[in-house]
Structure formats: structure tokens, C-alpha cells
Amino acid sequence: MKEITILGSTGSIGTQTLEVISELKNWKVKALTAYQQTELLFKQIKKFNPEFVVVVEEEAAVELKNRLAAEPTIKTEILSGKQNLETAAAEKVDILLNAIVGFAGLEPSVAAAKAGNDIALANKESLVSGGPVLTELVKENKVKLLPVDSEHNAIFQLLKGHQSELEEIILTASGGPFFSYSREELSQVSVEDALNHPNWEMGSKITIDSASLMNKGLEVIEAHWLFDCNYEDIKVLVHPQSIVHSMIRLIDGTILAEMGPADMKIPIQYCLTYPRRSETAGNMLELDQIAALEFFQADTDKFPNLKYAYTAGKAGGTFPAVLNAANEIAVYSFLRGEIPFLAMSRVVASVLDQHHNITAPDLEDILNSDQEARRLAVEVIKEWF
Ligand SMILES: NC(=O)c1ccc[n+]([C@@H]2O[C@H](COP(=O)([O-])OP(=O)(O)OC[C@H]3O[C@@H](n4cnc5c(N)ncnc54)[C@H](OP(=O)(O)O)[C@@H]3O)[C@@H](O)[C@H]2O)c1
The missing domain is CATH 1.10.1740.10 (RNA polymerase sigma factor, region 2, helix turn helix motif)
Structure with missing residues (x-):
């Protein structure tokens, strides 16, 4: 089993990452995070049983805690606040997938890199805004930075053996x-x-x-x-x-x-199985x-x-x-x-x-x-x- 933390699990990339994990089968979810969408997060907790989740918005976190109180079999810990996104990012896992939208993704990326976690990066704003800092930390801590964005995932694949x-x-x-x-x-x-x-x-x-x-x-x-x-x-x-x-x-x-x-599930899956590939449940392209x-x-x-x-x-x-x-x-x-x-x-x-x-x-x-x-x-x- 491999372990993953998904930051922004309730978004478009986050939900597709969870679908990929369900299809790959050999992954365990360490932590999930969202800003405030507790309805979907509640369903994700029931299905993936993470050790903990972070809900940035305090009130939403309280609401989720109250809901989970009625589910005694669920042991997931609920944390709140922006700072705990960094805690989640720094917890040791096989890969941290950052699918937060916007600049809010930068500090968690920095925390993950400092902790030496490999990063599958969908949050492009981390590199756009924090490129000079994040790339140094990635080098210093020998972190694998795998691009989820389909264009960069494509370039990453194409460059193999051709960098020079x-x-x-x-x-x-x-x-x-x-x-x-x-x-x-x-x-x-x-x-x-x-x-x-x-x-x-x-x-x-x-x-x-x-x-x-x-x-x-x-x-x-x-x-x-x-x-x-x-x-x-x-x-x-x-x-x-x-x-x-x-x-x-x-x-x-x-x-x-x-x-x-x-289909974003293809580059997401490649980041998770890298350097190998797995079969896809999605449609094939017919040229x-x-x-x-x-x-x-x-x-x-x-x-x-x-x-x-x-x-x-x-x-x-x-x-x-x-x-x-x-x-x-x-x-x-x-x-x-x-x-x-x-x-x-x-x-x-x-x-x-x-x-x-x-x-x-x-x-x-x-x-x-x-x-x-x-x-x-x-x-x-x-x-x-
Ligand atoms: N969608 C794609 O196909 C795609 C493709 C390539 C790259 N990307 C990149 O991937 C990232 C995510 O895109 P998306 O389309 O998946 O976004 P999205 O659907 O809007 O999802 C954003 C996620 O981030 C959470 N979030 C929002 N504001 C936050 C904050 N201030 N702090 C912490 N978490 C916050 C949201 O939580 P709530 O649900 O609780 O609001 C949600 O889980 C972006 O950087 C985007 O450029 C996306």
C-alpha cells in the first residue's frame, strides 16, 4: 500500500484523484483537505477513511465534527484553520497531491517540500508565485516534483532522454x-x-x-x-x-x-504510478x-x-x-x-x-x-x- 494526502480533495482535480485511487486500489489516504465543502468531504471520509482532514473554515469544521459524532465507527480527526494545511502537507506520505486553487496552495507546497514529501502539483500558483523559493527547497530536500497540469505532464513525459x-x-x-x-x-x-x-x-x-x-x-x-x-x-x-x-x-x-x-485522470494517474504506467478505465483516443x-x-x-x-x-x-x-x-x-x-x-x-x-x-x-x-x-x- 502507498499513502497519499490530497489537498483540495473536494475540487475538480481532488475528486478525480480520489477516483484514480479507487481504480488503482493499492493506495491509502492519509489526509484530505477542503476549504468549506463539508457535504462532499463527509462522503469522502466515509469512503476513504483518512487519518485526519483539514477544513480551513472554522464553522464548517465544527459542522463536520458534529455530523461525524453520529458515526461512531469513523475515527477520522477533524482539524481546522489555514495553518493545519501545512501540518497536513508535512505529514510523511509517498506523495502529496496539491489540488488547492490559487495562491493559498503555496505555503502547503513549501511545507511539503521542507518535509521532503514528493509532490504531485496541480496548484500551478505555487510555482507561478513562489517559483524561486519552491524550486530551491525541492532541490535542497531532493523532492520529486511531478506536474499534474496536462501540458506540463506532457512535456515531462516528452523530455525523458531529450533534455540535452x-x-x-x-x-x-x-x-x-x-x-x-x-x-x-x-x-x-x-x-x-x-x-x-x-x-x-x-x-x-x-x-x-x-x-x-x-x-x-x-x-x-x-x-x-x-x-x-x-x-x-x-x-x-x-x-x-x-x-x-x-x-x-x-x-x-x-x-x-x-x-x-x-481527461485529467490520465496525468493524475501518471503522477501516482510514475515512473510506471497502469491501465486506464477511461476512454481511449481514436485518431x-x-x-x-x-x-x-x-x-x-x-x-x-x-x-x-x-x-x-x-x-x-x-x-x-x-x-x-x-x-x-x-x-x-x-x-x-x-x-x-x-x-x-x-x-x-x-x-x-x-x-x-x-x-x-x-x-x-x-x-x-x-x-x-x-x-x-x-x-x-x-x-x-
Ligand atoms: N481542474 C482541472 O482540470 C485542472 C487542470 C490543470 C490544473 N489545475 C489546477 O489545479 C488546481 C485546482 O483546480 P480545480 O479546478 O480542481 O479547483 P476547484 O475545483 O475550484 O477546487 C479547489 C479546491 O481547493 C479548495 N480551496 C479553495 N480555496 C482554498 C483555500 N483558500 N485554502 C485551502 N483550500 C482551498 C477547495 O475547497 P472547497 O471545495 O471547500 O471550496 C477545493 O477542494 C488549480 O491550481 C488549477 O489551476 C486544474
Whole structure:
């Protein structure tokens, strides 16, 4: 038996990870965490019998404890508060899967790396904001950092044996629901339109980021840290079919591509079985059922977030954390209907413009920059809307 802790077990990646574990059979769950969704967490506790769970929100944790009091056979301990996410991350397991959404995932990733836990990382914000700190800790503590994100999981697989021959990384992007929209049409889109992703079922934050191309921008920065690659050597191509999950170009001009169904359980499973593979219960990709594989340049005039991510990434230091923080505020404001779709990238640009970079940040610098960027983003939104 192998042991896993899943941070963010009630989300899209978290629930799919639990499905993978059920299919693989030889895994035991050490701990699960959520922010506040106790209904689903209760079902997960009954099914997976973890040693403990963390519910960040105190009231939700009390409610869950009360519910479990009526189930004397369940011995799961219930902890609450943000600090206990780090406790969960640092408990020794075979792998820690971080599927928390947003910057909240960074400190648990840091705690896991410090404790020497191998990490399957879905929480891209850990590397986007905390890349300089997290990658050092990973090296220092000889931690295996396995990318769950389908694009990075693809690159990770493709690079085997080719690291020294790499010319460039080509990340594919679905283009989201608005790929063919004009600026005029983009100015009219609703929250519902933006949540309607053509190929992937994901949490609301990443779905909005996919529609605005910020997700691809965050992934460019994530790729920089994961594969120690210059930004000039990370390209993005829009590939609406989401069949090719990403590619690498080698120095002799050969392009290697990783293809498969748009099913996150495949990269999740690969992280858990790495370096081996297991059979999948999911659908196989039938290439003769696909009419075409198309690739287009991303239009960064229409979707400037991608441009801003390259700029922030190249500037380095605390700029990527600021990009991420401003974007988180903008996305949740959009989701609440407070700002229009196109305003999100304007908020990000304005906050980036106001930031004074710290070039070699420690964790505290990153946490402070994140806080300050959030404050500025809220201020900008209040002023404009
Ligand atoms: N979904 C995908 O297909 C996909 C693909 C590639 C990468 N990713 C990345 O994986 C991560 C998770 O994405 P997702 O789509 O699974 O998100 P999601 O469905 O929104 O789930 C987020 C999880 O994090 C928990 N959470 C939310 N805020 C938190 C906080 N402040 N502190 C601690 N926990 C918190 C949630 O708990 P509650 O349920 O209690 O709110 C939930 O368990 C993101 O970084 C995303 O970019 C996702």
C-alpha cells in the first residue's frame, strides 16, 4: 500500500484523484483537505477513511465534527484553520497531491517540500508565485516534483532522454470558448458564457483563466520553473481540439507531441504510478475519429494576459506573484458580476504597473507582494466600477 494526502480533495482535480485511487486500489489516504465543502468531504471520509482532514473554515469544521459524532465507527480527526494545511502537507506520505486553487496552495507546497514529501502539483500558483523559493527547497530536500497540469505532464513525459537536445517547449492552449470572438464580442460576454469551456470540466477559477488566456500565461511561468527553460524557448500555440497536450522541438527540428483524451485522470494517474504506467478505465483516443488537428498563433492583442505573463515572468522576482494576485482578485470580481470580462486584464496591467520588483525574493517578500497586489487590485476595481 502507498499513502497519499490530497489537498483540495473536494475540487475538480481532488475528486478525480480520489477516483484514480479507487481504480488503482493499492493506495491509502492519509489526509484530505477542503476549504468549506463539508457535504462532499463527509462522503469522502466515509469512503476513504483518512487519518485526519483539514477544513480551513472554522464553522464548517465544527459542522463536520458534529455530523461525524453520529458515526461512531469513523475515527477520522477533524482539524481546522489555514495553518493545519501545512501540518497536513508535512505529514510523511509517498506523495502529496496539491489540488488547492490559487495562491493559498503555496505555503502547503513549501511545507511539503521542507518535509521532503514528493509532490504531485496541480496548484500551478505555487510555482507561478513562489517559483524561486519552491524550486530551491525541492532541490535542497531532493523532492520529486511531478506536474499534474496536462501540458506540463506532457512535456515531462516528452523530455525523458531529450533534455540535452531540447530546442523549445510548445505549450498548447484550447483557446477557450472565445477564441474566435472579436474584441467587441468579448466586451459583451457573460459569466455563464465564460464558464462554458468547450473541452475541459474544471473549477471556476481555472475555467475563467482559460477563457482569458491567463491560464496559459500562468502555465508559461510554471514551465519556466519546472523545466528550467528560458522564456524565449517557451512557445504557445492554440490547438482547439485539445488532443495534443503539448510538444517539444528538438535541436534537429524533430517535434515530439503527447496526445490523448481530454481527461485529467490520465496525468493524475501518471503522477501516482510514475515512473510506471497502469491501465486506464477511461476512454481511449481514436485518431480516425478526429477530423483535424489545428494549430494557431495566440492573439495577444485580443487576449493581453498572455503578453503580461511573459513580461512578468521575464522580469522575475515578485512580478509573477503580483500578476497572479491581481488576476485572482479580478477573476473572483468577474465571477461575482462586479466587472466585465475585458476589465480583468486591465486590472492586472494596472497592478503590474504599480509594482516595485524585489528581484531575489524570499517567502516573506512573496507573501507581502501578494497581499499588496490584492490590495491594489481591489482599489483599482473600486475606482473604476
Ligand atoms: N481542474 C482541472 O482540470 C485542472 C487542470 C490543470 C490544473 N489545475 C489546477 O489545479 C488546481 C485546482 O483546480 P480545480 O479546478 O480542481 O479547483 P476547484 O475545483 O475550484 O477546487 C479547489 C479546491 O481547493 C479548495 N480551496 C479553495 N480555496 C482554498 C483555500 N483558500 N485554502 C485551502 N483550500 C482551498 C477547495 O475547497 P472547497 O471545495 O471547500 O471550496 C477545493 O477542494 C488549480 O491550481 C488549477 O489551476 C486544474
